[in-house]
Amino acid sequence: MNRYTVSLFTENFIGILNRVTLIFTRRGVNIDALTASESKEDGVHRITIEVTTTEDQVLQIVKQTEKIIDVIKSFYYKDDEVVYQEIALYKIPISSLDPGLEKVIRQYNARIISAEKEFVVIEMTGHKEDTKALLEILQDFNILEFARSGRVAVAKPMGTIEQYLNN
Amino acid sequence: MKDSRIRGAEIVIKSLVSENCDYIFGYPGGAIMPVYDALYDYADQIKHVLTRHEQGAIHAAQGYARVSGKVGVCMATSGPGATNLITGIADAQIDSTPLVCITGQVASPLLGTDAFQETDVVGFSMPGTKWNIQVRKAADIAPAIAKGFHIARSGRPGPVLIDITKDAQNELSEFNYVPCLGIRSYRPYPIVKDSEITAAAEVINAAKKPYVLFGQGVVIGNAEEEFKAFLDKTGIPAACTLLGSGALSEDHPQYVGKLGMHGNYAPNLLTNQCDVLIAVGMRFDDRVTGDLKRYAKQAKVVHLELDNAEIDKNVKCAVSVLGNCKESLPMLTEKVNEGTHDEWLAAFRKLEEKEKSAVVSLDLLPTKIGLTMGEVIRYINDYKKDDAVLVTDVGQHQMIAWRYFKYKTTRTQVTSGGLGTMGFSLPAALGAQLADLSRQVVCVVGDGGIQMTIQELGTIMQTKAPVKVVLLNNDFLGMVRQWQQLFFDKRYSFTELDNPDFIKIAEAYNMKATKVTERENLSDAVAEMMIHEGPYFLEVVVEKEDNVFPMIPTGCSVEEVRLS
Numbered sequence: 262m263n264r265y266t267v268s269l270f271t272e273n274f275i276g277i278l279n280r281v282t283l284i285f286t287r288r289g290v291n292i293d294a295l296t297a298s299e300s301k302e303d304g305v306h307r308i309t310i311e312v313t314t315t316e317d318q319v320l321q322i323v324k325q326t327e328k329i330i331d332v333i334k335s336f337y338y339k340d341d342e343v344v345y346q347e348i349a350l351y352k353i354p355i356s357s358l359d360p361g362l363e364k365v366i367r368q369y370n371a372r373i374i375s376a377e378k379e380f381v382v383i384e385m386t387g388h389k390e391d392t393k394a395l396l397e398i399l400q401d402f403n404i405l406e407f408a409r410s411g412r413v414a415v416a417k418p419m420g421t422i423e424q425y426l427n428n
Numbered sequence: 429m430k431d432s433r434i435r436g437a438e439i440v441i442k443s444l445v446s447e448n449c450d451y452i453f454g455y456p457g458g459a460i461m462p463v464y465d466a467l468y469d470y471a472d473q474i475k476h477v478l479t480r481h482e483q484g485a486i487h488a489a490q491g492y493a494r495v496s497g498k499v500g501v502c503m504a505t506s507g508p509g510a511t512n513l514i515t516g517i518a519d520a521q522i523d524s525t526p527l528v529c530i531t532g533q534v535a536s537p538l539l540g541t542d543a544f545q546e547t548d549v550v551g552f553s554m555p556g557t558k559w560n561i562q563v564r565k566a567a568d569i570a571p572a573i574a575k576g577f578h579i580a581r582s583g584r585p586g587p588v589l590i591d592i593t594k595d596a597q598n599e600l601s602e603f604n605y606v607p608c609l610g611i612r613s614y615r616p617y618p619i620v621k622d623s624e625i626t627a628a629a630e631v632i633n634a635a636k637k638p639y640v641l642f643g644q645g646v647v648i649g650n651a652e653e654e655f656k657a658f659l660d661k662t663g664i665p666a667a668c669t670l671l672g673s674g675a676l677s678e679d680h681p682q683y684v685g686k687l688g689m690h691g692n693y694a695p696n697l698l699t700n701q702c703d704v705l706i707a708v709g710m711r712f713d714d715r716v717t718g719d720l721k722r723y724a725k726q727a728k729v730v731h732l733e734l735d736n737a738e739i740d741k742n743v744k745c746a747v748s749v750l751g752n753c754k755e756s757l758p759m760l761t762e763k764v765n766e767g768t769h770d771e772w773l774a775a776f777r778k779l780e781e782k783e784k785s786a787v788v789s790l791d792l793l794p795t796k797i798g799l800t801m802g803e804v805i806r807y808i809n810d811y812k813k814d815d816a817v818l819v820t821d822v823g824q825h826q827m828i829a830w831r832y833f834k835y836k837t838t839r840t841q842v843t844s845g846g847l848g849t850m851g852f853s854l855p856a857a858l859g860a861q862l863a864d865l866s867r868q869v870v871c872v873v874g875d876g877g878i879q880m881t882i883q884e885l886g887t888i889m890q891t892k893a894p895v896k897v898v899l900l901n902n903d904f905l906g907m908v909r910q911w912q913q914l915f916f917d918k919r920y921s922f923t924e925l926d927n928p929d930f931i932k933i934a935e936a937y938n939m940k941a942t943k944v945t946e947r948e949n950l951s952d953a954v955a956e957m958m959i960h961e962g963p964y965f966l967e968v969v970v971e972k973e974d975n976v977f978p979m980i981p982t983g984c985s986v987e988e989v990r991l992s
Binding site: 271272275276279280283287320321324325327328330331332333426 | 550551554555558559561562579611612613614735736737739740741
């Protein structure tokens with residue numbers, strides 16, 4: 262079992278996310294994280310899905326997703342083939358804001374993005390391992406809430422969807 | 429100035445006319461009534477067949493599509509009408525049958541309110557359709573139907589569902605039908621690569637014992653001639669899958685039989701002795717491969733396939749040739765060596781003799797008292813035309829009919845292969861018959877399956893379609909009983925049926941009906957049925973506890989095929 266990033270380029274069609282996730286569901290592969298957004302091509306959306314499975318399985322999933330009429334192209338990558346980031350938000354009570362916390366924030370290249378009357382929100386961008394490490398440290402600061410996004414990823418191999426669209 | 433706009437309901441019908449749809453199989457209801465009302469004015473252009481259940485409508489559309497090669501069209505109302513199509517949708521998806529299913533939907537302001545007869549049929553059918561869409565505006569109807577037909581019929585065919593809200597059916601809009609010729613995200617016919625052809629030819633030319641397995645892809649691709657040319661040049665033995673039957677005449681000297689759980693002895697056994705396995709338009713279904721871990725491990729596999737997702741899905745191949753086999757086969761034929769494989773072919777014939785004495789003779793020329801299913805099929809062969817279509821249901825009779833029916837021409841095999849849908853055959857036979865009234869259509873059905881859609885005798889009565897229905901009655905759910913006998917210590921748990929008087933039922937539907945219980949009457953009864961001009965119902969009471977052999981038990985290897 263390895264971690265893979267599945268990157269799909271799709272038409273912006275109603276229910277497309279449902280159609281894509283059904284392929285994973287049917288094969289019993291759990292989706293670890295998912296993001297969806299516009300791409301740089303007009304009308305082309307991209308869905309990035311992180312999964313932990315075998316290469317055979319992810320290859321089959323990619324082929325099956327490509328059979329969906331509104332999927333333009335689907336790729337899968339190992340971790341070393343993509344540049345990816347995730348964003349994590351940590352809600353900390355204002356009472357926890359002390360020099361110790363300030364040091365941690367600096368150490369992790371995190372930042373306070375909102376200061377409210379009763380809490381502050383810290384933001385950190387990085388890989389899951391990094392945001393998780395900060396989470397563990399922040400447990401000591403009475404963390405109130407934690408949220409992490411799915412991957413936002415671009416592939417290292419040059420030329421992907423544009424080449425396909427122009428062929 | 430006269431308003432040139434027409435109602436969405438009429439747009440549905442005019443769009444279907446534009447796609448040369450000549451039959452709609454359907455069932456009206458509240459949410460599709462505007463379309464039915466519009467259809468009333470187009471009776472001279474589109475015939476509508478009122479089935480007795482929506483499942484009957486979709487199976488009839490499947491039968492029509494499989495025989496005609498066109499897109500089958502069925503129609504139903506919202507809610508239960510739409511959900512009754514789901515079995516047929518799943519069946520058509522797995523057997524690659526082109527269908528356009530049109531369903532009515534409650535008016536769009538009611539969507540999501542649990543309105544009367546509202547179901548999320550788009551959600552229900554999403555995993556089972558090649559594509560589906562809900563249309564809420566009249567202006568979107570024609571483009572959706574155009575796209576639906578293009579998707580259903582192109583590439584690997586499949587079912588499409590178009591759900592149209594009632595307000596869209598009533599709304600006025602301009603009608604301008606533009607056929608769909610392409611979709612940016614959909615490339616149905618991958619371009620065949622020369623490099624793959626060259627690699628495949630190299631492997632085939634180096635083979636000592638090459639072996640071809642062919643499936644429905646040959647039929648779907650209209651590549652029967654191209655396939656025969658490849659075989660004629662190479663001299664390679666060829667065996668077919670269930671749905672590939674008919675793609676090559678069984679008279680062809682290199683035809684060696686049928687693959688799979690109840691296929692022929694030699695084609696299964698020798699799969700594990702060939703050195704190169706050439707799969708053409710087939711998907712290595714588990715009923716064909718048996719235990720994958722022990723399937724053709726000694727062979728280099730060359731796979732000619734249209735659907736990229738089928739390549740390496742079940743069996744890893746040495747060379748894959750992606751693309752329509754109508755295109756790839758002639759390219760391959762050009763690069764392969766001319767040859768003969770007499771000795772290798774003789775190995776098949778030798779095992780064929782073994783199967784003949786151990787199984788075939790007992791089935792076709794029985795000496796015991798009870799009638800066998802095989803001898804019924806033998807007589808059907810005697811009296812049928814070369815292009816007669818065999819439609820079968822699911823179970824023992826399906827496997828027996830498939831094994832012994834002599835397929836001479838293409839599009840003569842209609843059965844539920846992948847999903848194994850009991851109740852398929854009666855409505856499918858009706859659709860198959862309406863697709864070509866000049867052909868004989870023989871529907872072979874068991875006493876279990878017929879009772880799942882027996883009401884479609886009413887549709888046969890109303891259309892007067894001259895379908896020949898052959899009921900092989902053993903008062904059992906025969907295939908399940910066979911498994912219970914072989915693998916569950918003969919514990920016949922709920923497989924024995926107390927059956928009605930089928931002849932009375934058939935006669936009540938105005939069908940000429942005959943019941944045969946004695947061997948001496950069988951030949952004449954089959955002959956009478958086959959020359960009868962209208963629909964005919966023949967019930968044959970067969971041996972109660974006969975089994976279908978050869979058999980590869982589930983989980984076993986193809987070389988563990990049993991003759992008894």
